[in-house]
Amino acid sequence: MYTYRLQESGKVVTKKSDTTFAVDMAEPLAPATHGAVIGVALNNKDLVASIEDQFEEKPYVTPPKTPVLHIKTDNTHIGHGQTIRIPTNKGAVYAGPSLGIVIGKKATRVSEEHALDFVKGYTVVNEVSLAETSFYRPAVKAKCRDTFCPIGPWVVDKALVTNPNSLSINTYVNDELVHSTSTDCLVHSVEKIISYISSFMTLEVGDLIIAGTPLRDESLEIKGDDIVMIDIEAVGRLANPVEQE
Amino acid sequence: MKHARVKANDQILDVTVNDNNEVITQSGDVLAAGSFSWLPPCKGKMFVLAINYADHAAELSFKAPDEPLVFLKNSNSLIGHEQHTYRPDNVDYMHYECELVVVIGKEAKNVSKEDAMDYVGGYTVGNDYAIRDYLENYYRPNLRVKSRDTCTPIGPYIIDADQIKDPHNLVLRTYINGELKQEGNTKDLVFDIPYLISYLSDIMTLTPGDMIFTGTPEGLADVKPGDVVTTEVEGVGVLTNTIISESDYLASLN
Numbered sequence: 001m002y003t004y005r006l007q008e009s010g011k012v013v014t015k016k017s018d019t020t021f022a023v024d025m026a027e028p029l030a031p032a033t034h035g036a037v038i039g040v041a042l043n044n045k046d047l048v049a050s051i052e053d054q055f056e057e058k059p060y061v062t063p064p065k066t067p068v069l070h071i072k073t074d075n076t077h078i079g080h081g082q083t084i085r086i087p088t089n090k091g092a093v094y095a096g097p098s099l100g101i102v103i104g105k106k107a108t109r110v111s112e113e114h115a116l117d118f119v120k121g122y123t124v125v126n127e128v129s130l131a132e133t134s135f136y137r138p139a140v141k142a143k144c145r146d147t148f149c150p151i152g153p154w155v156v157d158k159a160l161v162t163n164p165n166s167l168s169i170n171t172y173v174n175d176e177l178v179h180s181t182s183t184d185c186l187v188h189s190v191e192k193i194i195s196y197i198s199s200f201m202t203l204e205v206g207d208l209i210i211a212g213t214p215l216r217d218e219s220l221e222i223k224g225d226d227i228v229m230i231d232i233e234a235v236g237r238l239a240n241p242v243e244q245e
Numbered sequence: 246m247k248h249a250r251v252k253a254n255d256q257i258l259d260v261t262v263n264d265n266n267e268v269i270t271q272s273g274d275v276l277a278a279g280s281f282s283w284l285p286p287c288k289g290k291m292f293v294l295a296i297n298y299a300d301h302a303a304e305l306s307f308k309a310p311d312e313p314l315v316f317l318k319n320s321n322s323l324i325g326h327e328q329h330t331y332r333p334d335n336v337d338y339m340h341y342e343c344e345l346v347v348v349i350g351k352e353a354k355n356v357s358k359e360d361a362m363d364y365v366g367g368y369t370v371g372n373d374y375a376i377r378d379y380l381e382n383y384y385r386p387n388l389r390v391k392s393r394d395t396c397t398p399i400g401p402y403i404i405d406a407d408q409i410k411d412p413h414n415l416v417l418r419t420y421i422n423g424e425l426k427q428e429g430n431t432k433d434l435v436f437d438i439p440y441l442i443s444y445l446s447d448i449m450t451l452t453p454g455d456m457i458f459t460g461t462p463e464g465l466a467d468v469k470p471g472d473v474v475t476t477e478v479e480g481v482g483v484l485t486n487t488i489i490s491e492s493d494y495l496a497s498l499n
Contacts (some may be wrong), residue, residue, distance in 0.1 A: 018439055029274075031309075036319050036320060038388075040321065040398075041383070041384065052419060060382045060383065062381075062382070064381060066379075066381065066389060068381075068383040068384055068387070068435050069387065069388040069389075070317075070388075071317040071318075071319055071388075071392075073290045073317065074290060074451065075290070075449045075452070076449075076453075108394070108453060108498060109368065117255060135383050136382055136384075136385060137316075137384065138316040138317060138384045138386075139384065140315050140316070140317060144317070144448060145448060146450050156290050165267070169246070174459055200388075200389055200393045201319060201392060202321045202394075204321070
Protein backbone atom coordinates (compact mmCIF):
# COMPACT_ATOMS: atom_id res chain seq x y z
CA MET A 1 0.00 0.00 0.00
CA TYR A 2 1.14 3.56 -0.80
CA THR A 3 -0.12 6.44 1.36
CA TYR A 4 0.09 9.98 0.03
CA ARG A 5 -1.30 13.39 0.87
CA LEU A 6 -2.63 16.12 -1.37
CA GLN A 7 -4.56 19.38 -1.32
CA GLU A 8 -8.25 19.11 -2.08
CA SER A 9 -10.47 22.19 -1.81
CA GLY A 10 -7.94 23.95 0.41
CA LYS A 11 -7.48 21.00 2.78
CA VAL A 12 -4.77 18.34 2.94
CA VAL A 13 -6.29 14.87 2.66
CA THR A 14 -4.65 11.45 2.97
CA LYS A 15 -5.18 8.88 0.21
CA LYS A 16 -4.16 5.29 -0.29
CA SER A 17 -3.32 3.34 -3.41
CA ASP A 18 -2.41 -0.29 -4.07
CA THR A 19 -0.17 0.70 -6.96
CA THR A 20 2.18 3.60 -7.63
CA PHE A 21 0.78 4.27 -11.09
CA ALA A 22 -2.67 4.94 -9.66
CA VAL A 23 -1.38 7.78 -7.48
CA ASP A 24 -2.77 11.04 -8.84
CA MET A 25 0.32 13.14 -9.50
CA ALA A 26 -1.19 15.73 -11.84
CA GLU A 27 -0.69 18.39 -9.16
CA PRO A 28 2.15 18.68 -6.63
CA LEU A 29 1.59 16.48 -3.59
CA ALA A 30 1.73 17.51 0.06
CA PRO A 31 4.57 16.14 2.23
CA ALA A 32 3.91 12.39 2.46
CA THR A 33 3.66 12.50 6.23
CA HIS A 34 2.79 15.08 8.87
CA GLY A 35 4.73 15.27 12.13
CA ALA A 36 8.10 16.02 13.59
CA VAL A 37 11.09 15.45 11.32
CA ILE A 38 14.34 14.39 13.00
CA GLY A 39 17.52 13.98 10.96
CA VAL A 40 20.58 11.91 11.78
CA ALA A 41 23.77 13.71 10.79
CA LEU A 42 27.16 12.06 10.32
CA ASN A 43 25.41 8.77 9.64
CA ASN A 44 27.11 7.89 6.37
CA LYS A 45 30.36 5.90 6.49
CA ASP A 46 32.02 7.74 3.59
CA LEU A 47 31.10 11.13 5.02
CA VAL A 48 32.49 10.19 8.43
CA ALA A 49 35.65 8.74 6.88
CA SER A 50 36.20 12.04 5.03
CA ILE A 51 36.22 14.15 8.21
CA GLU A 52 36.96 11.83 11.13
CA ASP A 53 40.52 13.11 11.48
CA GLN A 54 38.91 16.40 12.64
CA PHE A 55 37.01 14.67 15.45
CA GLU A 56 40.02 14.63 17.81
CA GLU A 57 40.58 18.36 17.31
CA LYS A 58 38.81 21.47 18.55
CA PRO A 59 35.94 22.14 18.73
CA TYR A 60 34.96 18.45 18.73
CA VAL A 61 37.82 17.01 20.84
CA THR A 62 36.32 13.49 20.83
CA PRO A 63 34.36 11.55 18.19
CA PRO A 64 30.58 11.47 18.63
CA LYS A 65 29.52 9.00 21.32
CA THR A 66 25.89 8.88 20.16
CA PRO A 67 24.03 9.48 16.88
CA VAL A 68 24.04 13.20 16.01
CA LEU A 69 20.50 14.53 15.62
CA HIS A 70 18.94 17.64 14.15
CA ILE A 71 15.44 18.94 13.50
CA LYS A 72 13.91 19.95 10.17
CA THR A 73 11.24 22.47 11.17
CA ASP A 74 7.74 22.46 9.61
CA ASN A 75 8.48 25.41 7.29
CA THR A 76 10.96 23.18 5.44
CA HIS A 77 8.52 20.38 4.60
CA ILE A 78 7.23 20.23 1.02
CA GLY A 79 5.85 17.45 -1.16
CA HIS A 80 6.68 15.83 -4.46
CA GLY A 81 6.55 18.39 -7.28
CA GLN A 82 6.73 21.42 -5.00
CA THR A 83 9.51 23.93 -5.56
CA ILE A 84 12.77 24.11 -3.61
CA ARG A 85 13.75 27.78 -3.29
CA ILE A 86 17.44 28.73 -3.29
CA PRO A 87 18.18 31.80 -1.14
CA THR A 88 20.25 34.65 -2.55
CA ASN A 89 23.85 35.14 -1.39
CA LYS A 90 24.02 32.19 0.97
CA GLY A 91 26.43 30.12 -1.07
CA ALA A 92 25.91 26.75 -2.68
CA VAL A 93 22.88 24.60 -1.88
CA TYR A 94 23.08 20.82 -1.83
CA ALA A 95 20.58 18.00 -2.16
CA GLY A 96 20.59 15.50 0.70
CA PRO A 97 19.33 12.12 -0.49
CA SER A 98 18.09 9.93 2.36
CA LEU A 99 15.71 7.18 3.30
CA GLY A 100 12.84 8.50 5.43
CA ILE A 101 11.48 6.28 8.20
CA VAL A 102 7.83 6.98 9.05
CA ILE A 103 6.56 6.09 12.52
CA GLY A 104 3.32 4.10 12.66
CA LYS A 105 2.94 3.55 16.38
CA LYS A 106 3.86 5.76 19.33
CA ALA A 107 7.36 4.77 20.37
CA THR A 108 8.94 5.39 23.77
CA ARG A 109 12.09 3.49 24.68
CA VAL A 110 11.86 0.72 22.12
CA SER A 111 14.62 -1.85 21.67
CA GLU A 112 16.48 -2.34 18.39
CA GLU A 113 14.94 -5.78 18.22
CA HIS A 114 11.39 -4.37 18.25
CA ALA A 115 12.10 -1.08 16.48
CA LEU A 116 10.56 -2.00 13.14
CA ASP A 117 7.25 -2.84 14.87
CA PHE A 118 6.86 0.92 15.33
CA VAL A 119 7.45 1.79 11.68
CA LYS A 120 4.60 2.39 9.27
CA GLY A 121 6.80 2.48 6.21
CA TYR A 122 9.37 4.43 4.25
CA THR A 123 9.56 7.49 2.07
CA VAL A 124 12.16 9.49 0.16
CA VAL A 125 13.61 12.63 1.73
CA ASN A 126 15.70 15.35 0.15
CA GLU A 127 17.36 16.93 3.19
CA VAL A 128 18.45 20.11 1.43
CA SER A 129 21.21 22.13 3.10
CA LEU A 130 23.65 24.94 2.65
CA ALA A 131 27.27 23.75 2.88
CA GLU A 132 27.94 21.69 6.01
CA THR A 133 31.02 23.60 7.11
CA SER A 134 30.83 22.55 10.77
CA PHE A 135 28.94 20.07 12.93
CA TYR A 136 29.69 21.93 16.17
CA ARG A 137 26.61 24.14 16.54
CA PRO A 138 23.02 23.35 15.47
CA ALA A 139 22.71 23.97 11.72
CA VAL A 140 19.53 26.05 11.84
CA LYS A 141 20.69 28.55 9.22
CA ALA A 142 21.93 25.83 6.86
CA LYS A 143 19.05 23.38 7.19
CA CYS A 144 15.84 25.12 8.32
CA ARG A 145 15.13 27.37 5.36
CA ASP A 146 11.66 27.31 3.82
CA THR A 147 11.22 24.41 1.32
CA PHE A 148 14.49 22.69 2.40
CA CYS A 149 12.90 19.30 3.10
CA PRO A 150 10.96 17.61 0.27
CA ILE A 151 9.26 14.42 1.54
CA GLY A 152 7.50 11.91 -0.72
CA PRO A 153 5.95 11.13 -3.05
CA TRP A 154 4.31 8.59 -0.73
CA VAL A 155 4.90 6.35 2.25
CA VAL A 156 5.33 2.75 1.16
CA ASP A 157 4.21 0.14 3.69
CA LYS A 158 7.17 -1.52 5.39
CA ALA A 159 5.90 -4.93 4.23
CA LEU A 160 6.96 -3.97 0.70
CA VAL A 161 10.56 -3.23 1.73
CA THR A 162 12.57 -6.38 2.47
CA ASN A 163 15.61 -4.78 4.11
CA PRO A 164 15.69 -1.04 4.82
CA ASN A 165 19.44 -1.29 5.50
CA SER A 166 20.23 -2.29 1.93
CA LEU A 167 18.50 0.05 -0.51
CA SER A 168 20.26 1.84 -3.33
CA ILE A 169 19.72 5.61 -3.53
CA ASN A 170 20.31 7.44 -6.80
CA THR A 171 20.17 11.19 -7.28
CA TYR A 172 19.51 12.79 -10.65
CA VAL A 173 19.79 16.44 -11.60
CA ASN A 174 18.03 17.27 -14.86
CA ASP A 175 17.71 13.54 -15.62
CA GLU A 176 21.45 12.94 -15.30
CA LEU A 177 22.60 10.49 -12.63
CA VAL A 178 24.90 12.55 -10.38
CA HIS A 179 25.22 10.53 -7.19
CA SER A 180 24.75 6.96 -5.95
CA THR A 181 24.74 5.68 -2.40
CA SER A 182 22.95 3.03 -0.39
CA THR A 183 21.47 2.59 3.06
CA ASP A 184 24.15 -0.05 3.63
CA CYS A 185 26.47 2.98 4.11
CA LEU A 186 24.61 4.01 7.28
CA VAL A 187 26.83 4.08 10.37
CA HIS A 188 23.85 3.38 12.63
CA SER A 189 21.17 1.07 11.23
CA VAL A 190 17.51 1.98 10.86
CA GLU A 191 16.70 -0.11 13.97
CA LYS A 192 19.48 1.51 16.01
CA ILE A 193 18.37 5.03 15.11
CA ILE A 194 14.77 4.40 16.13
CA SER A 195 15.82 2.78 19.38
CA TYR A 196 18.28 5.57 20.23
CA ILE A 197 15.92 8.45 19.49
CA SER A 198 13.04 6.80 21.36
CA SER A 199 15.30 6.35 24.41
CA PHE A 200 14.63 10.00 25.26
CA MET A 201 12.19 11.38 22.68
CA THR A 202 8.77 9.82 22.26
CA LEU A 203 8.11 9.35 18.56
CA GLU A 204 4.50 9.92 17.51
CA VAL A 205 2.52 8.46 14.63
CA GLY A 206 3.51 10.36 11.49
CA ASP A 207 6.90 11.48 12.77
CA LEU A 208 9.72 11.05 10.29
CA ILE A 209 13.37 10.15 10.76
CA ILE A 210 15.87 11.11 8.06
CA ALA A 211 18.23 8.14 8.23
CA GLY A 212 21.38 9.81 6.94
CA THR A 213 22.73 11.95 4.13
CA PRO A 214 26.04 11.51 2.29
CA LEU A 215 28.96 13.92 1.93
CA ARG A 216 27.71 16.99 0.08
CA ASP A 217 30.24 17.35 -2.70
CA GLU A 218 29.67 19.37 -5.87
CA SER A 219 27.82 16.47 -7.52
CA LEU A 220 24.87 17.19 -5.20
CA GLU A 221 24.78 20.96 -5.76
CA ILE A 222 21.42 22.22 -7.02
CA LYS A 223 20.72 25.52 -8.76
CA GLY A 224 17.79 27.54 -10.02
CA ASP A 225 15.86 25.90 -12.91
CA ASP A 226 17.21 22.41 -12.07
CA ILE A 227 14.94 19.46 -11.43
CA VAL A 228 16.30 17.26 -8.67
CA MET A 229 15.11 13.69 -8.36
CA ILE A 230 15.98 11.08 -5.74
CA ASP A 231 15.17 7.43 -6.38
CA ILE A 232 15.24 4.86 -3.60
CA GLU A 233 14.95 1.20 -4.50
CA ALA A 234 11.55 -0.23 -3.53
CA VAL A 235 10.44 3.11 -2.04
CA GLY A 236 9.91 5.66 -4.79
CA ARG A 237 11.17 8.60 -6.73
CA LEU A 238 10.90 12.14 -5.33
CA ALA A 239 11.22 15.00 -7.84
CA ASN A 240 11.26 18.74 -7.19
CA PRO A 241 11.94 21.76 -9.35
CA VAL A 242 14.45 24.27 -8.03
CA GLU A 243 14.03 28.03 -8.24
CA GLN A 244 16.45 30.84 -7.42
CA GLU A 245 14.75 33.28 -5.02
CA MET B 246 -6.29 38.04 28.25
CA LYS B 247 -4.57 34.88 29.39
CA HIS B 248 -5.07 31.79 27.21
CA ALA B 249 -4.41 28.23 28.29
CA ARG B 250 -5.14 24.65 27.36
CA VAL B 251 -6.23 22.12 29.92
CA LYS B 252 -7.40 18.55 30.05
CA ALA B 253 -10.60 17.88 31.96
CA ASN B 254 -12.64 14.64 31.82
CA ASP B 255 -10.32 13.40 29.05
CA GLN B 256 -11.17 16.41 26.90
CA ILE B 257 -8.75 19.06 25.75
CA LEU B 258 -10.20 22.51 26.30
CA ASP B 259 -9.06 25.98 25.24
CA VAL B 260 -9.70 28.16 28.26
CA THR B 261 -8.95 31.60 29.63
CA VAL B 262 -7.55 32.51 33.02
CA ASN B 263 -9.05 35.48 34.87
CA ASP B 264 -7.42 37.94 37.30
CA ASN B 265 -8.22 35.65 40.24
CA ASN B 266 -6.35 32.86 38.45
CA GLU B 267 -9.60 30.98 37.87
CA VAL B 268 -9.84 28.85 34.74
CA ILE B 269 -12.87 29.73 32.60
CA THR B 270 -14.21 27.49 29.83
CA GLN B 271 -15.52 28.85 26.54
CA SER B 272 -19.06 28.43 27.86
CA GLY B 273 -18.18 30.58 30.88
CA ASP B 274 -17.90 27.88 33.55
CA VAL B 275 -15.20 28.03 36.21
CA LEU B 276 -13.20 24.80 36.42
CA ALA B 277 -12.65 23.76 40.03
CA ALA B 278 -9.00 23.42 41.10
CA GLY B 279 -8.01 19.76 40.93
CA SER B 280 -10.57 18.92 38.23
CA PHE B 281 -8.19 19.51 35.33
CA SER B 282 -4.54 19.35 34.37
CA TRP B 283 -2.55 21.99 32.51
CA LEU B 284 -1.28 21.38 28.99
CA PRO B 285 1.32 23.41 27.08
CA PRO B 286 -0.49 26.58 25.94
CA CYS B 287 1.09 26.67 22.47
CA LYS B 288 2.08 24.43 19.60
CA GLY B 289 4.72 25.24 17.04
CA LYS B 290 8.40 25.42 16.35
CA MET B 291 10.58 25.79 19.44
CA PHE B 292 13.62 28.04 19.20
CA VAL B 293 15.90 28.36 22.19
CA LEU B 294 18.68 30.88 22.70
CA ALA B 295 21.91 29.66 24.24
CA ILE B 296 24.13 32.10 26.12
CA ASN B 297 21.82 35.08 25.60
CA TYR B 298 22.55 36.72 28.96
CA ALA B 299 26.08 38.07 29.38
CA ASP B 300 26.28 36.90 33.02
CA HIS B 301 25.26 33.35 32.08
CA ALA B 302 27.87 33.31 29.33
CA ALA B 303 30.51 34.14 31.93
CA GLU B 304 29.14 31.40 34.19
CA LEU B 305 29.65 28.87 31.40
CA SER B 306 33.06 30.37 30.50
CA PHE B 307 31.89 31.52 27.09
CA LYS B 308 32.13 34.93 25.60
CA ALA B 309 28.78 36.23 24.43
CA PRO B 310 28.27 35.23 20.78
CA ASP B 311 28.46 37.61 17.80
CA GLU B 312 25.12 36.39 16.47
CA PRO B 313 22.25 34.59 18.18
CA LEU B 314 23.12 31.02 19.07
CA VAL B 315 19.85 29.24 18.35
CA PHE B 316 18.98 25.62 18.83
CA LEU B 317 15.72 23.75 18.33
CA LYS B 318 13.67 21.51 20.55
CA ASN B 319 11.00 19.06 19.55
CA SER B 320 7.46 19.08 20.92
CA ASN B 321 7.97 15.72 22.66
CA SER B 322 9.75 17.65 25.42
CA LEU B 323 6.83 20.00 26.22
CA ILE B 324 4.69 19.61 29.33
CA GLY B 325 2.29 22.00 31.05
CA HIS B 326 2.18 23.70 34.45
CA GLU B 327 2.21 21.50 37.59
CA GLN B 328 3.47 18.41 35.75
CA HIS B 329 6.45 16.12 36.36
CA THR B 330 9.90 16.16 34.80
CA TYR B 331 12.07 13.10 35.23
CA ARG B 332 15.73 13.07 36.15
CA PRO B 333 17.59 10.17 34.53
CA ASP B 334 19.24 7.76 36.95
CA ASN B 335 23.00 8.06 37.32
CA VAL B 336 23.49 11.61 36.09
CA ASP B 337 25.48 14.23 37.99
CA TYR B 338 24.01 17.50 36.81
CA MET B 339 20.49 18.38 35.72
CA HIS B 340 19.60 22.04 35.85
CA TYR B 341 16.59 24.25 35.15
CA GLU B 342 16.68 27.37 32.98
CA CYS B 343 14.01 30.00 33.59
CA GLU B 344 13.17 31.81 30.36
CA LEU B 345 10.79 34.38 28.96
CA VAL B 346 9.10 32.74 25.97
CA VAL B 347 7.88 34.90 23.09
CA VAL B 348 4.90 33.37 21.26
CA ILE B 349 4.50 34.39 17.62
CA GLY B 350 1.06 35.81 16.79
CA LYS B 351 1.13 36.12 13.01
CA GLU B 352 3.11 34.79 10.10
CA ALA B 353 6.52 36.47 9.87
CA LYS B 354 9.04 36.36 7.02
CA ASN B 355 11.85 38.89 6.51
CA VAL B 356 10.55 41.14 9.26
CA SER B 357 12.62 44.20 10.21
CA LYS B 358 13.61 44.90 13.80
CA GLU B 359 11.43 48.00 13.67
CA ASP B 360 8.30 46.00 12.83
CA ALA B 361 9.16 42.85 14.79
CA MET B 362 7.09 43.51 17.91
CA ASP B 363 3.91 43.56 15.77
CA TYR B 364 4.41 39.80 15.28
CA VAL B 365 4.42 38.94 18.99
CA GLY B 366 1.15 37.33 20.03
CA GLY B 367 2.01 36.97 23.68
CA TYR B 368 4.39 35.68 26.30
CA THR B 369 4.69 32.71 28.59
CA VAL B 370 7.21 31.15 30.96
CA GLY B 371 9.47 28.29 29.91
CA ASN B 372 11.81 26.05 31.86
CA ASP B 373 14.46 24.65 29.55
CA TYR B 374 15.92 21.74 31.55
CA ALA B 375 19.30 20.35 30.54
CA ILE B 376 21.18 17.20 31.46
CA ARG B 377 24.76 18.36 31.26
CA ASP B 378 26.22 14.85 31.52
CA TYR B 379 25.02 14.22 27.95
CA LEU B 380 26.67 17.26 26.33
CA GLU B 381 28.66 16.48 23.21
CA ASN B 382 30.38 18.82 20.76
CA TYR B 383 28.15 17.91 17.82
CA TYR B 384 25.19 20.20 17.17
CA ARG B 385 25.77 21.35 20.73
CA PRO B 386 23.63 21.51 22.80
CA ASN B 387 22.57 18.17 21.40
CA LEU B 388 19.01 16.88 21.53
CA ARG B 389 19.83 14.30 24.19
CA VAL B 390 20.68 17.19 26.55
CA LYS B 391 17.78 19.44 25.69
CA SER B 392 14.92 17.77 23.84
CA ARG B 393 14.02 15.01 26.25
CA ASP B 394 10.51 13.85 27.10
CA THR B 395 9.11 16.01 29.97
CA CYS B 396 12.11 18.38 29.96
CA THR B 397 10.40 21.58 28.82
CA PRO B 398 7.66 22.78 31.17
CA ILE B 399 5.85 25.78 29.68
CA GLY B 400 2.95 27.95 30.78
CA PRO B 401 0.71 28.12 32.72
CA TYR B 402 -0.83 30.32 30.02
CA ILE B 403 -0.03 32.79 27.26
CA ILE B 404 -0.58 36.38 28.26
CA ASP B 405 -1.44 38.71 25.36
CA ALA B 406 1.40 40.92 24.18
CA ASP B 407 -0.48 44.14 24.95
CA GLN B 408 -0.58 43.20 28.63
CA ILE B 409 3.20 43.42 28.95
CA LYS B 410 4.32 47.04 28.74
CA ASP B 411 8.05 46.41 28.51
CA PRO B 412 9.17 42.82 27.87
CA HIS B 413 12.76 44.04 28.16
CA ASN B 414 12.49 44.85 31.84
CA LEU B 415 11.09 41.78 33.54
CA VAL B 416 12.62 39.99 36.52
CA LEU B 417 13.13 36.24 36.15
CA ARG B 418 13.41 34.06 39.26
CA THR B 419 13.77 30.36 39.95
CA TYR B 420 13.10 28.77 43.32
CA ILE B 421 13.88 25.22 44.40
CA ASN B 422 11.55 24.19 47.22
CA GLY B 423 10.84 27.86 47.88
CA GLU B 424 14.48 28.92 48.04
CA LEU B 425 15.55 31.59 45.53
CA LYS B 426 18.30 30.16 43.29
CA GLN B 427 18.31 32.21 40.09
CA GLU B 428 17.54 35.83 39.44
CA GLY B 429 17.99 38.01 36.39
CA ASN B 430 16.28 40.60 34.25
CA THR B 431 15.32 40.58 30.57
CA LYS B 432 17.01 43.99 30.24
CA ASP B 433 20.27 41.98 30.14
CA LEU B 434 19.38 40.00 27.00
CA VAL B 435 22.33 40.01 24.61
CA PHE B 436 19.97 39.85 21.60
CA ASP B 437 16.60 41.43 22.34
CA ILE B 438 13.19 40.28 21.09
CA PRO B 439 13.04 42.43 17.91
CA TYR B 440 16.54 41.27 16.99
CA LEU B 441 15.61 37.60 17.46
CA ILE B 442 12.38 37.82 15.44
CA SER B 443 14.12 39.67 12.65
CA TYR B 444 17.04 37.21 12.69
CA LEU B 445 14.87 34.08 12.63
CA SER B 446 12.40 35.43 10.10
CA ASP B 447 15.30 36.15 7.78
CA ILE B 448 16.11 32.42 7.82
CA MET B 449 12.57 31.04 7.69
CA THR B 450 8.86 31.72 7.94
CA LEU B 451 7.58 31.93 11.51
CA THR B 452 3.96 30.97 12.14
CA PRO B 453 1.47 31.59 14.97
CA GLY B 454 2.26 29.44 17.99
CA ASP B 455 6.01 29.32 17.33
CA MET B 456 7.96 29.85 20.54
CA ILE B 457 11.21 31.71 21.11
CA PHE B 458 12.81 30.80 24.45
CA THR B 459 14.93 33.89 24.94
CA GLY B 460 17.66 32.41 27.14
CA THR B 461 18.45 32.20 30.84
CA PRO B 462 20.51 34.34 33.25
CA GLU B 463 23.10 33.01 35.72
CA GLY B 464 22.22 30.96 38.78
CA LEU B 465 22.00 27.34 37.74
CA ALA B 466 21.77 24.53 40.25
CA ASP B 467 21.28 20.78 40.28
CA VAL B 468 17.77 19.42 40.89
CA LYS B 469 16.86 16.07 42.43
CA PRO B 470 13.72 13.92 42.54
CA GLY B 471 11.22 15.45 44.94
CA ASP B 472 12.32 19.03 44.27
CA VAL B 473 9.59 21.51 43.42
CA VAL B 474 10.97 23.98 40.88
CA THR B 475 9.21 27.29 40.38
CA THR B 476 10.17 29.52 37.49
CA GLU B 477 8.68 32.99 37.38
CA VAL B 478 8.74 35.85 34.93
CA GLU B 479 7.46 39.07 36.46
CA GLY B 480 4.01 39.94 35.15
CA VAL B 481 3.94 36.95 32.82
CA GLY B 482 3.40 33.96 35.06
CA VAL B 483 4.57 31.46 37.65
CA LEU B 484 5.31 27.97 36.35
CA THR B 485 5.65 25.10 38.80
CA ASN B 486 7.13 21.69 38.16
CA THR B 487 8.17 18.68 40.22
CA ILE B 488 11.22 16.47 39.59
CA ILE B 489 10.62 12.72 39.74
CA SER B 490 12.97 9.78 39.42
CA GLU B 491 13.37 7.81 36.21
CA SER B 492 11.78 4.74 37.80
CA ASP B 493 8.70 6.74 38.87
CA TYR B 494 8.53 8.13 35.33
CA LEU B 495 8.72 4.66 33.79
CA ALA B 496 6.00 3.43 36.16
CA SER B 497 3.80 6.36 35.06
CA LEU B 498 4.07 5.22 31.42
CA ASN B 499 2.39 1.89 32.16
